[in-house]
Amino acid sequence: MKHILAISLILTLRAAATPAPAPAASPYHHVRASLHLPGATMTVAYLGGSITFNPGWRDKVTAYLRERWPRTTLRFIAAGIPSLGSVPHAFRLQRDLLDSGKVDLLFVETAVNDRVNGTDSLLQVRALEGIIRHARRANPSMDIVMMAFADEDKTRDYGAYHTPAEIANQELIATHYQLPSVNIAREVADRIHSGEIDWKRDFKDVHPAEFGQELYFKSIKSLLEDCWATPRHTNIAAAALDPHNFSEGQYLPVNFAEPDSSWHIDPDWTPTDKADTRPGFVHIPMLVATTPGAALSLSFRGSAIGIAVVSGPDAGIIRYDIDGGPEKTLDLHTQWSSWLHLPWYEMLGSGFGDKPHVLRLHLDRGAVRIAHFLLNGPPATTNDAKLAAFMDLRFGMFIHWGPVTLRGTEIGWSRGREVPTAEYDTLYKEFDPVLFNADAWVSAAKAAGMRYLTIVAKHHDGFCLWPTAYSDYNIMHSPYKHDIVGELAAACRKYGLHFCIYSTILDWHDPDYGPHMPVFVQRMKNELHELITRYHPYMLWFDGYWESPWTTAYGREIYDYIKSLDPDVIVNNRLGKKMTSLTEKGAVGDFLTPEQEIGRLNMTEPWESCITIAQQWAWKPNDKVKTTKECIQTLIRTAAGNGNLLLNVSPMPDGRMEEREVTRLKEVGAWLGRNGESIYGTKGGPYVPNDVYASTRKGNKIYIHLFKATPSLTLPALPITPKRVYWLHGPDVPHDGYTINTGASGADNPVLVLEFDTGTETLPIIHD
Numbered sequence: 001m002k003h004i005l006a007i008s009l010i011l012t013l014r015a016a017a018t019p020a021p022a023p024a025a026s027p028y029h030h031v032r033a034s035l036h037l038p039g040a041t042m043t044v045a046y047l048g049g050s051i052t053f054n055p056g057w058r059d060k061v062t063a064y065l066r067e068r069w070p071r072t073t074l075r076f077i078a079a080g081i082p083s084l085g086s087v088p089h090a091f092r093l094q095r096d097l098l099d100s101g102k103v104d105l106l107f108v109e110t111a112v113n114d115r116v117n118g119t120d121s122l123l124q125v126r127a128l129e130g131i132i133r134h135a136r137r138a139n140p141s142m143d144i145v146m147m148a149f150a151d152e153d154k155t156r157d158y159g160a161y162h163t164p165a166e167i168a169n170q171e172l173i174a175t176h177y178q179l180p181s182v183n184i185a186r187e188v189a190d191r192i193h194s195g196e197i198d199w200k201r202d203f204k205d206v207h208p209a210e211f212g213q214e215l216y217f218k219s220i221k222s223l224l225e226d227c228w229a230t231p232r233h234t235n236i237a238a239a240a241l242d243p244h245n246f247s248e249g250q251y252l253p254v255n256f257a258e259p260d261s262s263w264h265i266d267p268d269w270t271p272t273d274k275a276d277t278r279p280g281f282v283h284i285p286m287l288v289a290t291t292p293g294a295a296l297s298l299s300f301r302g303s304a305i306g307i308a309v310v311s312g313p314d315a316g317i318i319r320y321d322i323d324g325g326p327e328k329t330l331d332l333h334t335q336w337s338s339w340l341h342l343p344w345y346e347m348l349g350s351g352f353g354d355k356p357h358v359l360r361l362h363l364d365r366g367a368v369r370i371a372h373f374l375l376n377g378p379p380a381t382t383n384d385a386k387l388a389a390f391m392d393l394r395f396g397m398f399i400h401w402g403p404v405t406l407r408g409t410e411i412g413w414s415r416g417r418e419v420p421t422a423e424y425d426t427l428y429k430e431f432d433p434v435l436f437n438a439d440a441w442v443s444a445a446k447a448a449g450m451r452y453l454t455i456v457a458k459h460h461d462g463f464c465l466w467p468t469a470y471s472d473y474n475i476m477h478s479p480y481k482h483d484i485v486g487e488l489a490a491a492c493r494k495y496g497l498h499f500c501i502y503s504t505i506l507d508w509h510d511p512d513y514g515p516h517m518p519v520f521v522q523r524m525k526n527e528l529h530e531l532i533t534r535y536h537p538y539m540l541w542f543d544g545y546w547e548s549p550w551t552t553a554y555g556r557e558i559y560d561y562i563k564s565l566d567p568d569v570i571v572n573n574r575l576g577k578k579m580t581s582l583t584e585k586g587a588v589g590d591f592l593t594p595e596q597e598i599g600r601l602n603m604t605e606p607w608e609s610c611i612t613i614a615q616q617w618a619w620k621p622n623d624k625v626k627t628t629k630e631c632i633q634t635l636i637r638t639a640a641g642n643g644n645l646l647l648n649v650s651p652m653p654d655g656r657m658e659e660r661e662v663t664r665l666k667e668v669g670a671w672l673g674r675n676g677e678s679i680y681g682t683k684g685g686p687y688v689p690n691d692v693y694a695s696t697r698k699g700n701k702i703y704i705h706l707f708k709a710t711p712s713l714t715l716p717a718l719p720i721t722p723k724r725v726y727w728l729h730g731p732d733v734p735h736d737g738y739t740i741n742t743g744a745s746g747a748d749n750p751v752l753v754l755e756f757d758t759g760t761e762t763l764p765i766i767h768d
């Protein structure tokens, strides 16, 4: 309480200093620094609980905004989830709202559920301030409206001339950040106490009937109109009220924990009892334990940690400590758990230093089902928006190259086999690729239509293609002495490709790999520090995870280290020990990496297939190169499966790329030049690829890629009907619904377009 009083004193003093804004149209709202006038586009987001989730005031505000700003292209995000208040909002803000793109106007409501859930006042303030600072970090000019909805507790408080704590906290934050706010709880209380309206008759309950919804709408509209009458032109930056606020709130996937064998991760949890569930908290990965004594530990870096569980009829009791501190006990059962697997958020600790910590948690009795860990700290995972942007690229170049090309044998694997180890390890003394030209390599990738490039900077043979301070076994000790990685990074920047780096885990040349893993892992961190801070890779591609010296814990440690250096860098899944899914125990990383095969259609987990354009990864004289058709159809099948293709090329020992491979790339590029819209930025499906065709989709179009010429094509019908069918950049094609007279298109790998009146990207996958 002392904490809040001190802050309110500061604010009274500050309020005295700030020039008084024009008198508000209503005693129940504050304009403060007001709102910007909408521009050509505006994204409006509603963050709240069930009153925001349910239809009613929100739809009325949406309709009013469309009418009020007809020349503004409006996008709406309805992010209400029943039962959730300030703390859950602070930790789901990134994934449920900010990951879907720039937000311009955010409505926030927490007061009702914070009372129902009995959320501690200090946590409310840390969460509310965290939401504001996090939102403004994502978009410094975001407009934010704080709303306080009505419930009987608040009506009672106001009846007793007592400001509800939840509203005091909200006004505290709104005043500090000069945010417009509307206190509907106070308005309803006053109008009930004046006898003008009746809770039971007019509102029915906390989920208001039409009368209440209309009242909410009118109050919000009145505030908006008042704001737009005196619009905001400047951004208000303010120092944090509480340094421990949750402005770095995020969900931490459950497979970040180290559970004992009594736990399992159910990748698609559904209850076995009759209790109800909530959208977003069923059919998701769940870390589950039902055995008393089940224990887990979680290493994390941050200033607060918590759990989001589903609290159902068998919700149990847990004990936990942080960093071996005092052990606390927590009963996860709630007053609603007997009939509902309620999403329930518990902060286990906050306000501690933003550094590495360990949470230990035990189940005493009953069950515990963890949907997310709640972390306030530097990004521990790559956010969905970044991953979605990576997956929109669809096509990249992989380059395996090094001194081994002097022998034309396979990189890494031929060491001590086709090439005696001693000979292999001294090849670099002859390695002088004078015809290496980074611009030429990157231009070849660009000509192929590739959007990113991944150079193997260090393979299993341990040779480094950049001037590292941590091993003399690098390019600067060869006759060539060029920073290959640096020159490629610069060329990618020049030609607008994303630059990515492959670095092996296992290193058969490094004597510490195996016997002295802590030394080896520290060297790995040192090298990664060089690679990340010098060349700023867009994505890191690890490999060589399968040998026993490497553990999931090391993988997690390196992943967290990378995120501490650059939270935005994307990392493949080969830091972990498990490759089949991203949510299973032992998995570490952001995307799956099927190799030398096209991944299966997967709409939920990002994936990228890495495939050689020839046979070997590194150069081999006269190696068999895939045909243009093979390359194009491999790309199509990968995109149709909702994945990326990383196509590998193998430059020669003199530094040039083989003409055959460059030609192949050009031909693929020519096809993409004509048909790129059916690949870049598309989603896979809705049809599962087959021998005759595969499909991709974007917006209101589905692209059918034909692998074989066929006079007519009958596709499984979808719940929507195509309004037009035509060859991409070509004539319309006669069709009757889903029976299409394709006739002879004549083009290689022709693309049919099915155009609809509605979006196609959320259509379910059609399994034959």
Ligand code: FHN
Residues within 6 Å of the ligand: 411, 412, 543, 544, 595, 610, 617
């Ligand atoms: O051993 C490596 C191989 O040499 C190559 O680098 C591929 C590329 O993904 N990965 C490993 C095999 O899985």
